[in-house]
Amino acid sequence: MARVPLPPVPSRLVEVEVLDAVRRGALEAVLVPQPEDDAELELIAGVRPSGKAGDVKQVPGDSPVRWLVGVGKGKPENYRAAGAALARAADSYFEHEPVKALQIALGEDATAETARELAMGVMLGGYRYKVSGEEPKPRLKTLRLIPRSEDVPAFAEAVSRTRELAAAAALARDLANTPSNVKDxxxxxxxAARLADGLPGLTATIRDERWLAEQGFGGVLAVGGGSASPPRLIELDYKPRGAAGHLLYVGKGITFDTGGLSVKPADGMHLMRTDMAGGGAVIAAVRAVAALGLKVRVTALVPAAENHVSGSAYRPGDVVRHYGGKTTEVANTDAEGRMVLADALAYGIKRFKPDAVVDVATLTGAMKVALGLRTGGLFASDDDLAARIAAAGEAAGEAWWRMPLLDAHAEAVKGDLGDVKQVPTGPGGITAALFLREFTGETPWAHLDIAGPARADRTYADVVPGGTGFAARTLVELAAAYV
Structure with a gap:
């Protein structure tokens, strides 16, 4: 039988079920809260747990209780970390045992939020993406949660919604992790078109390089001009009946970035397969919004291109004309993300006339310096939109920090040879956002710079090395807040 060369997209996640009673003889995990003081917890099945969030201890012997899982002080992030750690421990165990399911009897104080965060951790903590010629190892397939019987419907509803949020994050990870010798x-x-197929109200339209040239997408064509793989514009439109509003999401879709003629250093270039993480988050979020049937229209645009080095690559010193006519004087071909986003922002706002627009991109190294690797930068022209995104991030468990759009640097964006400068002087993250603002007109707009948290080099909480799927859940929660 022929082997599939790549893992399936989307990945299969752990199935989380909510039942009304424990199954006799099934393997169990016990959730253990951390005591308020430093007192030791009592032995459980002969093992002393710590209760610290994410601390998992395996119980030896034939007892059905196989894991003791610390949930810390019971905060949402504690349950998420606990679920993730349990998934990884179970996967390791099931490599040597035939059983592929486990159950957790939830305590009297458990809430639907408890189940939601625990399920999220389990589904994402066990995420794996590996291109291999070996047969995949056995893994945890099913987690059964057993709340108090009267709470089963509420818990089941919470877990069902969480499944779509986790699937969005996992899909964004899949797209980011796919190697660029496949992902042009x-x-x-x-x-994206395949993933949209069959979801009620969701349509996909793919624009090729001819259409882009006819419409004047100079930024996308310039960035993609050095590659043998021509660019595309991905257009996903979710239009439910009785929509409460209309959001436009724009995601950077650079499927590989050499830096162009302003070539990047070799160290770290292999990570540039994830330079379309913003586009992946946008695609995954709109698919989840449609799957949840939210009553808000969401349109997603992903300008997709490869930034390569060749005789047809664009050059520093070029002047590029974007959709709508505005021109940019190019200083550095490695600042390619803003070039493709400018076209998509101008086009999307003119064509769709949304109530608000949010762009998502791995845009600047400056944001990694400013905020580190676990917090996204939030820029916004509208305070209400900024507040909505921050609240959506909190609900999703993704951290955002609002950055200033300083008028003191606005003049630096103005061009000498063209209308605007691609790389203005001043603080890099802020001036990049100010550049993008030039293409948004009066529409409420936010820019999410995810250069730091879009990828990880080690495991923490529900994150594993590779693409993290950051921003996908925030975008879903933002859309839900407009219903």
Whole structure:
């Protein structure tokens, strides 16, 4: 039988079920809260747990209780970390045992939020993406949660919604992790169209390089001009009946970034397969919004291109004309993300006339310096939109920090040879956002710079190395807040 060369997209996640009673003889995990003081917890099945969030101890012997899982002080992030750690421990155990399911009897103080965060951790903590010629190892397949019987419907509803949020994050990870010898703009576009197929109210339209040239997408064509794989514009439109509003999401879709003629250093270039993490988050979020049937229209645009080095690559010193006519004087071909976003922002706002627009991009190294690797930068022209995004991030468990759009640097964006400068002087993250603002007009707009948290080099909480799927859940929660 022929082997599938890549893991499936989307990945299969752990199935989380909510039942009304424990199953006799099934393996169990016990949730253990951390005591308020430093007192030791009592032995459980002969093992002393710590109760610290994410601390998992395996119980030896034939007892059905196989794991003791610390849930810390019971905060949402504690349950998420506990679920993730349990999933990884169970996967390791099941590599040597045939059983692939476990159950947790939830305590009297458990809430639907408890179940939601625990399920999120389990589904994402066990995420794996590996291109291999070996048969996949056995893994945890099913987690059964058993709340108090009268709470089963509420808990089941919470877990069902969480499943779509986790699937969005996992899909964004899949797209980011797919190697770029497979993931060119056409592959990303075709995959997005396939993922949209069959979801009520969701349509996909793929624009090719001819259409982009006819419409004047100079930024996308310039960035993609150095590659043998031509660019695409991915257009996903979710239009439910009785929609409460209309959001436009724009995601950077650079499927690989060499830096172009302003070539990047070799160290770290292999990570540039994830330079379309913003586009992946946007695709995954709109798919989840449609799957949840939210009554808000959401349109997603992903300008997809490869930034390569060749005789047809764009150059520092070029002047590029964007959709709508505005021109940019190019200083550094490695600042390619803003070039493709400018086209998509101008086009999306003119064509769709949304109530608000949010762009998402791995845009600047400056944001990694400013905020580190676990917090996204939030820029916004509208205070209400900024507050909505911050609240959505909190609900999703993703951290955002609002950054200033300083008028003191606005003049630096103005061009000499063209209308605007691609790389203005001043603080890099802020001036990049100010550049993008030039293409948004009066529409309420937010820019999410995820250069730091879009990828991880080690495991923490529900994150594993590789693409993290950051921003996908925030975008879903933002759309839900407009219903």
């Amino acid at each position: 703009p056409a592959w990303l576009a075709d995959t």
